[in-house]
């Protein structure tokens with residue numbers, strides 16, 4: 001059954017996830033609205049929102065002149081947006097098809113970017129140089145089993161004084177039953193020591209079907225996320241929670257400015273996203 005806890009080693013889970021993400025690339029290239037990027041002023045919605053959240057923590061309020069490493073960059077829509085916002089960008093992902101699509105997008109738009117194929121948990125060894133900003137957003141750490149190893153990569157990629165940014169689905173949201181007729185918990189909020197197993201031949205956008213349907217994800221409570229970043233040596237400088245999501249988590253969600261949200265009467269009950277900004281001293 002979807003979301004069941006299973007015992008699986010990281011390498012097997014990671015391989016299944018990688019095959020699934022490879023299959024999603026052509027579907028997402030069709031469905032992500034890549035033509036909109038032909039307008040040189042266009043930024044992805046995710047990056048537009050994230051820039052608002054991070055600007056007061058950036059030197060001179062913008063990414064201009066900063067070296068930025070984008071972890072789990074997928075097909076590069078957010079990465080090219082970050083480049084348009086002024087950063088020199090390096091995108092990291094474990095999907096060769098995603099990086100090919102990202103490279104084609106950047107080349108078509110005349111944007112300089114470096115792409116690195118690696119597991120994010122090995123990012124420090126694979127990526128050259130160090131960075132003023134390490135960025136990751138929307139659809140990230142549920143794909144990773146070991147947040148201590150993840151946080152160690154981030155700290156090692158950052159220059160002293162550099163900043164880490166993450167916004168993602170809130171772990172309290174991920175504990176909810178996406179098919180229930182009201183807000184009802186179904187999955188673990190806390191880590192269980194197991195992966196959750198999913199079988200789904202669709203993806204969150206587009207109509208195409210996926211050949212590799214099996215994926216594995218790991219629940220990470222806020223205490224685990226923040227704990228991993230603090231233990232790795234980062235200093236928390238900003239924390240926030242949001243009521244809207246850039247994708248429709250449940251059919252009951254309604255379209256609102258900035259994405260999707262629970263119907264009005266439920267909107268204040270639980271957060272949909274969290275945002276963490278942390279600094280390496």
Ligand SMILES: C[S@@+](CC[C@H](N)C(=O)[O-])C[C@H]1O[C@@H](n2cnc3c(N)ncnc32)[C@H](O)[C@@H]1O
Pocket residue numbers: 014017021046072073074075076077078092093094095098118119120121137138139140143144
């Ligand atoms: C939801 S997407 C990234 C989100 C981005 N906001 C977007 O929509 O373009 C998740 C990405 O994580 C990548 N990914 C998943 N597990 C990974 C891992 N262990 N190492 C590196 N990349 C990984 C996938 O290949 C995919 O491109």
